[in-house]
Amino acid sequence: MNATPHPEHPRPSRRSFLGMAATVPLAATGALALGAGTARAATNSAYVMCYFTESPDMLAANYGLHLAVSPDGLQWTPLNQNAPVATPTAGSTGLRDPFILRKQDGTFVVLATDLKGTDWTYVSQYIHVWDSTDLRTFTGYRRMKLHDMDTHSWAPEAYWDASRGTYGVIYSAVNSSGHNVIMVNYTSDFVTAGSPQVFFDPGYDVIDGDLAVGVNGVNYLYFKKNSTLVGARSTSLDPGSFTEFSTAVSHNGTEAPTLVKSLASSSTWYLWGDTWSPNGVFYAWQTSSLAAGTWTALDQKIYTQPLNSKHCGIQPITSTEYNNLLAKWGTPAWNRLKSYNYPARYVRHSNFVGRIDEYAFDPYTDSQWKLVPGLADSSGVSFQSVNYPTRYLRHYNYALQLDVNDGTSTFAADATFYKTAGLADSSWSSFRSYNNPTRYIRHSDFVLRIDPISTTTEKQDATFYVGY
Template structure:
């Protein structure tokens, strides 16, 4: 495994953050979870959101369409991270990359502000270093002793595989993420925030189902009967033949 360099920097001024006492609503127990992810389908590389009550079954919001797309830099996004700030609002950080140009030198990340994750404002690009490499997969956390926030990120050219780790895969029977979701970030949210996200884009026009008998088939409704059609290797969802289906009209 090639070495990876991870750098932590204090970024209170850079990201426009300030520590403040947490609001009462933030102290309440979480009612649900929100997932932020990117979806490279159609080379969009934009921010998508999904909600879940249990962290296992996820429902995409906004009909699985992007909720925000970068308009600066490479105009692409990977590796989003959602941070709840001390005032109860949110900050979204993300890698500034469109496509798979992993050798690209880009010291900047995307940053947005959001009140409840239904709209996003104040988009800016924050420069994290001056080295001839990238700023990837940013995450942030508060450092009360410094009255500031810190950002950790990857700054390494190339990719590598990490072997021998202790993680065990979660089976498809237990976990249903949004189709083609990549590099997710998950945080707890309140009931009001969940309701606002559920209303985003209106009721879903489609839902997901699974079969453990025909893992390479589409179940479809036709004439009030369930029809099963093959999911060919040329399908855009061919990488999801492992017991994943979509119900269509």
């Protein structure tokens, strides 16, 4: 064996999501219960995401466990101000590629790659493990050894194998032929693991295995192949039983597949993918039939990843768990604003000029805003910069710029806007100027200004999604 990273790029593997326990149809939502038992699974109504963070210039690099929640699995709220909720203390003292499994008893186990940062020469036969009853406290931290091979253990995921009455842990590693395969170990307690076996080896490099178990009697394994996401399937979970079948999807090179079952539809599935470090842009696809193996790209207006998130795992949770997580960790004290007609772009300041730029960028804090009561009218809003808190977005000669609040009534008026229903989409938002009430914030050639709005294009330019 050797420790050579994946040959496609210098950052080998990533993680994924939804390989869970025996599935049960849900009468209330039509979704699949993947995990703990019918009673608990039947109340799943939201999602939790786990991830680590990086950004293009690595200003956001943090290799602890991060969490976000979502009622629909598409729009996400980072918890704990997007700071980690747990951090490894052994091995490399950092993690990548985290994954959450709801176990058969209804509690959770968290797994992750043992690697802090981007030292691709570091080799660990171990993975990080935590136990949790509620994802608000993390106990029993340990590392679990998977093998004695001279190769790293990447992107662990776990699932319940009902036929064996035990859990399987799949992960990426380099095999004796020198290419990446997906391995499996079996464990009953996530403390000790059985001998490693090859789970999936089609004869070419594959990494980042992600399972959906027991979907109409079929098990689906998605993985990265040649910078694309591809699926294989099997009617059993036996090692070596999966065969490739799906149409490949990609967005300029994609890894880290994450399959997510819609809780609102009996047939809808989402497939998330991640561009590799450090940009970490998530893309999503949708299908109404896993069996068909074909996917349609989602409009980026429909989903928003947590800021700086990388290599996510997604797990269904109950409404009580969702509310308890928000109560424990809180929502961010800041917002980001996404453009309606350029949904890959976010409102930011650059050289103190207001504009919209394509995510991801650094300093990422340029896109974080506190929407505070309007300086001229508290029923309006003003946009206070997070990284320059003495400065606010204001218009000057109708162009938006980030200026220090000088305390004058003129500044207060220029920096105050009324939040209204979105001019292009009422579920989004538009912002009308306080002292030029016929004008709204809009982008023109990606630069922000206030203008009168009348055409369809102008309405789209003036519409934004306020999220995180």
